[in-house]
Amino acid sequence: MPRFKLTLEYAGTRYRGWQIQTNARTVQGELNRAIASVIGRRPFDTYGSGRTDAGVHALAQVAHLDANVTLTPGALLSRINDALPADINLLALERVPARFHARHSAVARSYLYQISRRRTAFNKPFVWWVRDELDVARMRAAAERLVGFGDFRAFTDDDPEEKSTTVLVEKLSLTEDGPLIRVRIVGSHFLWKMVRRIVGVLVEVGRGGLAPADVGKLMASGSGLPARLTAPPSGLFLEEVFYRPES
Numbered sequence: 177m178p179r180f181k182l183t184l185e186y187a188g189t190r191y192r193g194w195q196i197q198t199n200a201r202t203v204q205g206e207l208n209r210a211i212a213s214v215i216g217r218r219p220f221d222t223y224g225s226g227r228t229d230a231g232v233h234a235l236a237q238v239a240h241l242d243a244n245v246t247l248t249p250g251a252l253l254s255r256i257n258d259a260l261p262a263d264i265n266l267l268a269l270e271r272v273p274a275r276f277h278a279r280h281s282a283v284a285r286s287y288l289y290q291i292s293r294r295r296t297a298f299n300k301p302f303v304w305w306v307r308d309e310l311d312v313a314r315m316r317a318a319a320e321r322l323v324g325f326g327d328f329r330a331f332t333d334d335d336p337e338e339k340s341t342t343v344l345v346e347k348l349s350l351t352e353d354g355p356l357i358r359v360r361i362v363g364s365h366f367l368w369k370m371v372r373r374i375v376g377v378l379v380e381v382g383r384g385g386l387a388p389a390d391v392g393k394l395m396a397s398g399s400g401l402p403a404r405l406t407a408p409p410s411g412l413f414l415e416e417v418f419y420r421p422e423s
Contacts, residue, residue, distance in 0.1 A: 376405030
């Protein structure tokens with residue numbers, strides 16, 4: 177059966193995340209409905225590079241589609257887009273080898289989080305408005321302590337008995353653009369809620385509620401504090417999924 181690589185963007189505000197759920201509207205569910213309307217009764221399967229939670233957005237989510245179709249990739253892309261809701265859009269669709277897997281072939285992922293330092297009339301679904309003054313230099317100093325291999329069990333609800341909580345964080349940077357602070361994190365993979373809890377901890381450091389050195393102590397202690405500081409999903413975007421060239 178032919179395999180296709182799909183790259184799509186979506187605003188996650190109206191959805192209960194990427195993955196299909198019973199009695200919930202999801203991005204994968206909408207994608208599957210659109211594909212079914214294009215190819216009819218022919219069997220097909222879709223697999224995403226990873227889940228995004230309710231309210232989280234994507235600039236370049238990757239999925240693969242297995243389907244017997246005679247349409248060219250360009251025609252298939254166009255027809256699926258015509259059937260998708262306006263807040264989901266296919267950016268690219270290409271034929272790939274059967275060995276490609278959207279999730280298992282990925283070698284790294286990048287997430288972007290947007291913090292707004294002012295009230296906004298237009299971007300509320302895509303930022304976290306933090307009213308307090310934030311010291312970005314302190315936040316950067318704290319971010320440095322999270323780069324490298326680390327046990328992020330304090331930053332997730334995943335069960336360490338069932339799943340490894342050790343992650344390689346390759347990059348964690350903060351940039352300023354007017355009232356926006358953009359947090360970008362690149363890693364081998366990410367645990368459930370991990371990025372949002374990292375952002376919440378960095379914001380608490382910026383507010384002055386934590387010292388940069390406290391972040392390392394959180395990693396070692398298994399503290400429940402990161403869970404209480406979890407940032408809202410509105411500011412989070414899956415930015416890019418990385419693959420080896422041969423994939």
